Amino acid sequence: QAVVTQEPSLTVSPGGTVTLTCGSSTGPVTSNHYARWFQQKPGQAPTTLIYDTRNKRSWTPARFSGSLVGGKAALTLSGAQPEDEADYYCLLSYVAAPVFGGGTKLTVL
Amino acid sequence: EVYLEESGGGLVQPGRSLRLSCAASGFTFDDFGMHWVRQVPGKGLEWVAGISWDGDSVGYADSVKGRFTISRDNAKNSLYLQMASLSIKDTAVYYCAKDLKTQWQVARPDSWGQGTLVTVSS
Numbered sequence: 001q002a003v004v005t006q007e008p009s010l011t012v013s014p015g016g017t018v019t020l021t022c023g024s025s026t027g028p029v030t031s032n033h034y035a036r037w038f039q040q041k042p043g044q045a046p047t048t049l050i051y052d053t054r055n056k057r058s059w060t061p062a063r064f065s066g067s068l069v070g071g072k073a074a075l076t077l078s079g080a081q082p083e084d085e086a087d088y089y090c091l092l093s094y095v096a097a098p099v100f101g102g103g104t105k106l107t108v109l
Numbered sequence: 110e111v112y113l114e115e116s117g118g119g120l121v122q123p124g125r126s127l128r129l130s131c132a133a134s135g136f137t138f139d140d141f142g143m144h145w146v147r148q149v150p151g152k153g154l155e156w157v158a159g160i161s162w163d164g165d166s167v168g169y170a171d172s173v174k175g176r177f178t179i180s181r182d183n184a185k186n187s188l189y190l191q192m193a194s195l196s197i198k199d200t201a202v203y204y205c206a207k208d209l210k211t212q213w214q215v216a217r218p219d220s221w222g223q224g225t226l227v228t229v230s231s
Contacts, residue, residue, distance in 0.1 A: 034217070046218075093214070
């Protein structure tokens with residue numbers, strides 16, 4: 001089974017910009033991995049932010065965007081808000097089964 | 110508004126079985142694929158199983174293949190996860206999630222339930 005890697009933790013200043021990445025042990029992440037991004041706050045279920053690399057849900061704040069950068073999927077947060085402090089997970093598709101990354105704990109400080 | 114409510118979790122002994130249910134409302138249930146995703150408390154998310162809109166196609170993570178069975182009853186707007194030969198490693202919060210589309214293979218979880226805790230312990 002493929003291993004999906006994310007930064008364990010990142011810190012961003014309020015109003016700042018940060019990029020979270022999502023890599024694959026099988027090689028570069030492409031559009032065929034249909035990268036998805038989820039946000040999870042303590043004690044809550046995940047919510048879906050991005051699907052198919054860059055598509056947003058109706059509830060996704062405009063400050064979040066998805067892309068492919070340097071062979072990885074990326075989630076960029078521009079203009080961080082205190083309420084963006086959370087865990088973020090990516091999910092990639094493979095032939096056998098989809099695989100989640102280990103998650104990134106984002107601190108807004 | 111999409112609403113998913115899991116039930117059936119609880120304390121179970123190793124080696125025993127348990128069946129989880131997910132009641133869906135607020136959308137046309139048989140238009141969408143569905144998933145089970147689990148999370149060990151304090152740890153990350155793990156995709157467990159997926160099922161197509163009509164139940165004809167299913168898929169499982171290697172960690173549960175042969176032990177867990179996903180199914181659905183479109184007439185009852187319900188999703189199920191039959192879990193057998195449970196081990197301590199299966200202890201987790203189990204989330205039911207609606208896919209964005211009819212199939213499960215790409216796995217686009219779109220809306221999530223609040224989860225039900227399964228604790229496997231003697």
